[in-house]
Amino acid sequence: MTNQYHSSIVKKHKTLPARVMQFSTPHGNVLTPAFMPVGTRAMLNYLTPTDLKAAGSEIILGGNTYHMLVAPGMDVLQAVGGMHRFMGWDKAMLTDSGGFQVLSLSKKGQICLIDEEGAHFKHPITGKIIHLNPHTSIGTQKIIGADIIMAFDQCTPETGGREAALAALDRTHRWLLLCKEEQEKNPNSAYGLRQALFGIIQGGSFRDLRDTSTEFVVNLDLDGIAIGGEVIGFDMPKTAEIIDWVRPMLPANKIRYTMGVGLNPQDLIDVVAKGIDIFDCVAPTRNARHGTLYHGDLVERDGWLAFEGERISIKKGLYAKDDQPLMQDCTCYTCQRFSRAYLHYLFKEGLIAYFHLASIHNVHVMQMTCAKMREIMLRDD
Ligand SMILES: [Zn+2]
Numbered sequence: 001m002t003n004q005y006h007s008s009i010v011k012k013h014k015t016l017p018a019r020v021m022q023f024s025t026p027h028g029n030v031l032t033p034a035f036m037p038v039g040t041r042a043m044l045n046y047l048t049p050t051d052l053k054a055a056g057s058e059i060i061l062g063g064n065t066y067h068m069l070v071a072p073g074m075d076v077l078q079a080v081g082g083m084h085r086f087m088g089w090d091k092a093m094l095t096d097s098g099g100f101q102v103l104s105l106s107k108k109g110q111i112c113l114i115d116e117e118g119a120h121f122k123h124p125i126t127g128k129i130i131h132l133n134p135h136t137s138i139g140t141q142k143i144i145g146a147d148i149i150m151a152f153d154q155c156t157p158e159t160g161g162r163e164a165a166l167a168a169l170d171r172t173h174r175w176l177l178l179c180k181e182e183q184e185k186n187p188n189s190a191y192g193l194r195q196a197l198f199g200i201i202q203g204g205s206f207r208d209l210r211d212t213s214t215e216f217v218v219n220l221d222l223d224g225i226a227i228g229g230e231v232i233g234f235d236m237p238k239t240a241e242i243i244d245w246v247r248p249m250l251p252a253n254k255i256r257y258t259m260g261v262g263l264n265p266q267d268l269i270d271v272v273a274k275g276i277d278i279f280d281c282v283a284p285t286r287n288a289r290h291g292t293l294y295h296g297d298l299v300e301r302d303g304w305l306a307f308e309g310e311r312i313s314i315k316k317g318l319y320a321k322d323d324q325p326l327m328q329d330c331t332c333y334t335c336q337r338f339s340r341a342y343l344h345y346l347f348k349e350g351l352i353a354y355f356h357l358a359s360i361h362n363v364h365v366m367q368m369t370c371a372k373m374r375e376i377m378l379r380d381d
Contacts, residue, residue: 258279
């Protein structure tokens with residue numbers, strides 16, 4: 001494997017802005033569209049690296065900077081040679097900068113002060129103050145050692161109006177310059193492997209702010225570009241609209257990442273149709289845990305794809321004697337071997353096996369959806 005990061009277009013869709021991209025990392029190549037299962041705390045709930053690979057995952061979001069600083073801490077990660085080795089994942093990995101946690105922790109009323117210097121947290125157990133700023137966020141991500149690292153940003157809340165969106169955007173831009181400076185000192189991880197740095201476009205739901213932010217981020221010529229903010233992935237019609245605003249300004253050969261998209265398989269299809277390449281979401285595993293399982297058909301229509309179906313709420317009594325698999329055409333381990341009746345039983349009894357089998361299915365459906373989109377575009381002449 002080469003110690004470099006490089007992205008290029010493999011194939012464009014005939015009519016839509018959708019495309020198949022390839023990017024190379026020191027931990028292997030990734031073909032897009034690619035869904036990244038989320039292991040915020042250096043583990044995927046109920047899934048092993050073998051399960052993730054069996055589903056077709058080539059990249060994961062393998063840990064959040066804030067959580068990793070809290071536990072196990074950077075001295076542990078550095079001692080064991082980084083996050084890939086620590087969690088037994090040898091393919092590509094992206095880490096979050098901690099920006100989103102700054103927003104969610106401050107919302108939950110936990111001690112988190114945010115100012116121009118960054119965010120200041122109190123360690124939940126030791127009480128020690130943790131400073132997250134562009135310098136420490138990038139430094140921490142170098143010790144984590146992911147292949148793609150994210151600029152430290154201030155995620156835009158949807159509640160503060162234009163003033164809050166503008167303030168978050170200005171600060172995000174100032175911090176981005178510092179992140180880039182830090183990255184240029186040494187583009188490699190603490191283990192000597194090349195890391196790609198992605199910048200994040202903010203601007204909330206305001207078109208002029210999104211335009212300003214896009215221009216700023218694109219001009220810095222970073223390795224890839226993310227579209228962030230609380231609205232992304234949460235409000236899908238608005239997400240699609242925002243992508244349409246910014247897409248004409250984005251360079252064609254760089255990876256585009258919508259952060260937090262993937263509540264349903266159809267959400268992936270919708271953003272890819274708009275020209276997005278990668279995305280992450282905790283929803284597939286969280287839904288599985290709560291008994292909500294993806295169910296539907298991947299239907300090709302007019303040269304593109306739709307996920308037609310409804311979710312299965314496995315706790316419902318109607319599945320108690322249902323001998324069918326969760327989803328007829330699903331090739332996952334769970335659907336190949338077990339019935340809805342069995343999963344219903346495991347769920348009702350609170351048996352641990354349920355969480356494993358259900359998570360396998362939900363992540364597999366997301367990856368099948370990506371594989372199908374790639375297949376359509378690659379065969380399309
Ligand atoms: Zn399945």
